[in-house]
Amino acid sequence: AQSVAQPEDQVNVAEGNPLTVKCTYSVSGNPYLFWYVQYPNRGLQFLLKYITGDNLVKGSYGFEAEFNKSQTSFHLKKPSALVSDSALYFCAVRAYSGAGSYQLTFGKGTKLSVIP
């Protein structure tokens, strides 16, 4: 069965500093990996995905993620954090679950706080 781990419940970073939110995964076959962000009282917003190809994936709002197959990781990064980036971030892996169906399995989420 597929799984995703986000080892940090919370990440604090100063505004203007680079940020990293960590994610590791376990899945049989080729992974389809996603990052979503959730602002308070909102649903999840898609940030970026890795399907195949370049290991460095660029997404919305200046975020990028690096796929590392040997370390089974897909860390989210941003060169310069903004206060408005403060939110809950979810890593997810999509795996085939039979009968033509795919299922997203999410990590527990990492709360990012950007300090002014």
Place this chain on the structure above:
Amino acid sequence: KAGVTQTPRYLIKTRGQQVTLSCSPISGHRSVSWYQQTPGQGLQFLFEYFSETQRNKGNFPGRFSGRQFSNSRSEMNVSTLELGDSALYLCASSLTGQGVNTEAFFGQGTRLTVV
């Protein structure tokens, strides 16, 4: 284009009651998935519907059910509500639910509180 619409946004129910939540996917999307989000368990997959058929189901009791209509709108129903059912219920739509270029788009969720 319009996003995923979930109604109602907030709901308060009493233990033992039942509740129906609604989700209208993005126009043209045929796959609708439902997730339960709680602080303790995170996001957990409930079920997926595609072309009016349940294609996949997560590990939830039979009190949780759903359906999808011919216009791809979906409803989920929870019967005999328990306090532990209090959660944010999220609906996600995608083009077909499979393939390499179909990320899921989420609605804002329905916040269900069981008292």
